[in-house]
Amino acid sequence: MDSGNTPENTNSGQTPVTPNPAPIVPPLKAPAPAQPTPVPAAAQPVAASVQPAKPAQVVPAPAKPEAQKPATDPYDWRNFKNESTGTNAPKKSGGSGAILIAILALIISFASVGISAWQMATQGQPKKVNKSQTTNENGYYSGNYQFEETTIAGVVERVAPAVVSIVTETRVSNSYSYYGESYAQAAGTGMIVTSDGYILTNKHVIEGARKIQVIMDSGEVYDDVEIVGKDPLNDVAYLKIKNVSDLPTVTLGDSKYLAVGEPVLAIGNALGAFQNSVTSGIISGLGRSITAADEDGNNSEELSDLIQTDAAINPGNSGGPLVNAAGEVIGINSAASTDYNNLGFSIPISATKGMLNSIMQNGKAVRAYVGIAYQNITPEIANENNLPVSSGAWISNSGRASIATGGPAEKAGLKEGDIITKIDGVEIGKAGSLSTLVSEHMAGETVEFEFIRGNDTMVTNVTLGEYK
DSSP: OOOTTOSSEEEOSSSOOOOOOOOOOOOOOOOOOOOOEEOOGGGSOBTTBOOOSSOOOOOOOOOOOOOOOOOOOTTOGGGSOOTTTSSSSOOSSOHHHHHHHHHHHHHHHHHHHHHHHHHHHHTTOOOOOOGGGTBOTTSOBOSOOOHHHHOHHHHHHHHGGGEEEEEEEEEEEOTTSTTSEEEEEEEEEEEEOSTTOEEEEOHHHHTTEEEEEEEOTTSOEEOOEEEEEEOTTSSOEEEEETTOOSOOOOEEOOGGGOOTTOEEEEEEEETTTEEEEEEEEEEEEEEEEEEEEOTTSSSEEEEEEEEEEOSOOOTTOTTOEEEOTTSEEEEEEEEEOSSSTTOEEEEEGGGGHHHHHHHHHHSOOOOEEOOBEEEEOOHHHHHHTTOSOSSSEEEOOTTSOOBOTTSHHHHTTOOTTOEEEEETTEETTTSOOHHHHHHTSOTTOEEEEEEEETTEEEEEEEEOEEOO
C-alpha cells in the first residue's frame, strides 16, 4: 500500500518503501497543460537557495535609543566607597550602609515568606492562557507555552471529557468453534471533534468491527455508532454517534508549527482497561517514517511524517489525542515501538482536516490528491542527485511515469524533475511532507504550488482532485 499519509507514490530517502500509488493510466492525448507562471526576477534563487515568489522588502529596524543611566541612588551600597580598600564595597563595620543592608535583608525575608505562602495556596490551580502572546498568524498555539503556566491538571480537565473509549466486536475464525467462528472484543480510544458526535480515531481500532460502542469519560455509553469514512492512505477513521447534541469537544491545533522539545500529553484508554490515562513527555522527533504492524505481525502498513514522542503510548491508547500545553490536539496517537522504551508515534492532526471538512460539509469522505509520484528530499538525496535544495518534494519515480495523465498536476503544468518547495506559502519539510500539507485541504480546492524548475523558481495553481 502507499506510504502512510502520502496521497502520492513517495520514497522518503530514509526508509526504503515500495509504495502503492494511485493507478496511472497510460498517457493519452490530453489538452495542452496550463503554463506555470514564472516568478519575477527578484525571486530567482541566489547561491542555490530558494527565494519566495514575491519577497517582502526588508526594512532595517530603527536603532534603539540609548538607555538613560538612572540617577545615582545615595542609598545603594555600591555608592559607599570603602575607605580602606578604595573600592565601592560596603564597609565591614559600622556606618549607615550596614544599617541599610540589615533593613533590606529583613524586608526581603518577609517578602520571601509571603511569596512562598502564596505559591502553596495556589499550587495546582490552572491559570488562564494568554494566547495572544503564544499564537501564530493563524491563531494556533506556537510552542512558546510551557505546562508550568497552565498545569497538566488544567489541560487534562479541559480535554479529557471529549476523549472516549471505543470498544469493538469483531468476527474471528476459530477452528475449535462448532460454527467455525467466534467473536472477540478490543478497545481503543477516540476524540469527539464536533458537538453532534463526529469522532476521530485510528483506522486499525475499528478495522473489521461488526459492532462499535463509545464510552464517554462520564461513563455514558452509546451503541448507535457508524463509520462514516476511512482515509485510504493513512491510519485514520471517522465515526459518528447518531442523534446526539451538545457533546464536549476537543480543540484541534495546527501540527505545522511544532518544535522538537515541546512538552506534550498523551491521553487514552491504556491497556483497554484504564480509561483516560494520562502520560507526559516531549516531542522528540518530527517527520518520522515507520512500519506499523499488529501484535501478530500479520497486518502492517507504512506510516510517514509522524510525530515522535517519549510520552508513553500503551496498547489501547491508539486513536487518542496528543495534546500541547495550550490544550490543543496536535496528533492522533497511533503506534509505539516494541524494541525501544518510550518511543511513541502520532499522526499530525493537520493531515486529518481535509477529509473531516469534506465529511461535515459535503457528507462525503473524500481525500484530496495531486497526481504525482515524488521523493521527499533529504540532505542525502540532495547530495546524491545534485539538487539545489535539501528539502521539498522532487517529482521523480525511478524512470517510471511520475505524472498521472489528466491529473491535477498535469493540468497545472507540473513536469517530471520539478521540485515542489511550498504549498500556499508553507514550506515542505519544515512544516510537513507534501502529503500532509495537501491532506489539510479538500478535493476541489485550488492551492498555490511554488516549485523549482532548472534555475527558475515558479508558481502554479493546482486544483486538487479526488483520490480514488
